[in-house]
Amino acid sequence: MFMRLANCPVRAALDVIGGKWKPVILYHLLAGKKRFSELQKLIPDATQKMLTQQLRELERDAIVARKIYSTVPPKVEYALTDFGKTLKPVMRELCKWGDRLA
16 A cells, blocks of 8 residues: 655655755755855855745754844854754764765
8 A cells, every 4th residue: 555645754854954055955964063154165155035934944844943142243153953964874874875976
């Protein structure tokens, strides 16, 4: 018996972490928290608008946490949440698989 597509766990996962930039953002956050400007430098092909949108979606889905410091100029850092950290083994395996393609 086949699963209905709507109940597919892979689809559920990809709805949260799929897309062109989310996996790349997660890859860079595996190493630790990053400021927005650091992420921009690490992912130069992503526009500021797209990076902001993807980070907001990851934050909405409780994968990434945003911390705002009340400094001048304002400082914002992004880090994986505890829930986001559960993706580490998945991301590591994806990296291993990607290395085989390179």
